Amino acid sequence: MGDWWQRNIVEPGKLPLLLALAAFVVTFLVTRLVTRLIRAGKGPFRNISSGSVHIHHVVPGIILTVVGGFCAVAGGQRGVGSALAAVVFGVGAGLVMDEFALILHLDDVYWSEDGRKSVEVVVLTTALVGLLLLGYAPFGVNDLDRDEMQDRGTALGTIGGNFLVALLALYKGKARTALFGVVIPFVALFGAVRLARPTSPWARRFYRRRPRARAKALLRSYHHDRRWLGPSRRFQDWLGGAPDVEPARALERR
Numbered sequence: 001m002g003d004w005w006q007r008n009i010v011e012p013g014k015l016p017l018l019l020a021l022a023a024f025v026v027t028f029l030v031t032r033l034v035t036r037l038i039r040a041g042k043g044p045f046r047n048i049s050s051g052s053v054h055i056h057h058v059v060p061g062i063i064l065t066v067v068g069g070f071c072a073v074a075g076g077q078r079g080v081g082s083a084l085a086a087v088v089f090g091v092g093a094g095l096v097m098d099e100f101a102l103i104l105h106l107d108d109v110y111w112s113e114d115g116r117k118s119v120e121v122v123v124l125t126t127a128l129v130g131l132l133l134l135g136y137a138p139f140g141v142n143d144l145d146r147d148e149m150q151d152r153g154t155a156l157g158t159i160g161g162n163f164l165v166a167l168l169a170l171y172k173g174k175a176r177t178a179l180f181g182v183v184i185p186f187v188a189l190f191g192a193v194r195l196a197r198p199t200s201p202w203a204r205r206f207y208r209r210r211p212r213a214r215a216k217a218l219l220r221s222y223h224h225d226r227r228w229l230g231p232s233r234r235f236q237d238w239l240g241g242a243p244d245v246e247p248a249r250a251l252e253r254r
Contacts, residue, residue, distance in 0.1 A: 013078060014133060016086035021129045023090025024097075028122050031057060031098050036241045039111065058102060061095025064088050097122050111244045116233075119240040124179060136183040139163055168192040173200025197221055 009015055037043040048055045068089025075082040101109050101117040109115045139162040162185045169191035170178035181188020196202035198217045207214040 008135075015078075016072065016082050017129070017133055019083055020086040020090035020093070021126070021133060023087045024094045024129070025126055027091045027094030028098050031095060032240050035110070039241070054108075056099055056102060056108075057095045058099040061092045061099070064092025065096055066092070068092055094122075097125060111241070113243050115243055116236050116240075119236045123239075124176065128179060128183065131180075131183045138182050139166075139185070162188065165189050165192050171196075171200065172202045173197030195220055 009018060034043075034045050038045050038047060068085050068087070068091070071085035072082060072089055075085050096103075098118055099110065100121045101115045104117060105114055110118075139159040162181070165185065166178045166181040166188040169181055169188045172191065172194075173196055174191040177191030178188055181191065195213070195217045196207070198207070198214065198221050203214065203217055207217060
């Protein structure tokens with residue numbers, strides 16, 4: 001275990017990345033626990049306010065992210081200072097990403113249906129950083145051997161090709177596939193060759209006069225969402241808390 005740690009974490013200089021990821025995940029989990037206790041009215045925790053202004057935890061998160069980021073850049077990849085900077089950055093990033101939906105909508109949607117985006121982004125961020133920690137390089141350049149890496153044309157061609165494939169998957173409305181395809185090229189290729197999502201720019205442009213393709217895309221999207229949406233929502237509810245039930249609209253007067 002000691003040899004593996006030294007060879008795969010310490011020597012490549014990945015210890016700050018590991019500490020930042022651990023601080024990011026722990027901060028998100030602790031923050032969600034505290035906010036759920038505040039929501040339920042349990043424990044000693046309360047919302048922080050300054051007069052009539054509610055101070056969201058994204059505010060200290062931004063400060064910690066900026067401080068930790070600049071200190072990490074100044075401190076390099078090794079030493080106690082870089083490790084502490086990585087932890088500060090991870091804590092700040094965890095606080096910021098926990099309120100990603102608030103930043104996106106410029107509204108307090110933390111416990112609404114739109115607030116689920118924060119949990120989705122945190123899970124995606126954790127997975128992508130975990131892949132980088134395991135040695136996956138963006139656009140698949142980790143798949144090249146030493147001789148190929150010395151050939152700039154081969155390296156640039158690989159990076160450019162994988163980038164175009166990931167961009168195509170994104171254009172087809174498959175954002176998650178495109179993101180993971182940045183570090184795992186065949187994932188993006190799988191998303192790029194299959195039918196586009198019916199609401200994607202690709203579908204609006206190329207399926208407009210192809211009713212069979214449009215119908216097939218709708219059917220495939222329906223079956224995919226039916227299969228995965230339920231488990232995904234239950235996982236998000238378990239991890240970040242279930243959103244508030246939106247009140248039904250009042251019946252219109254006759």
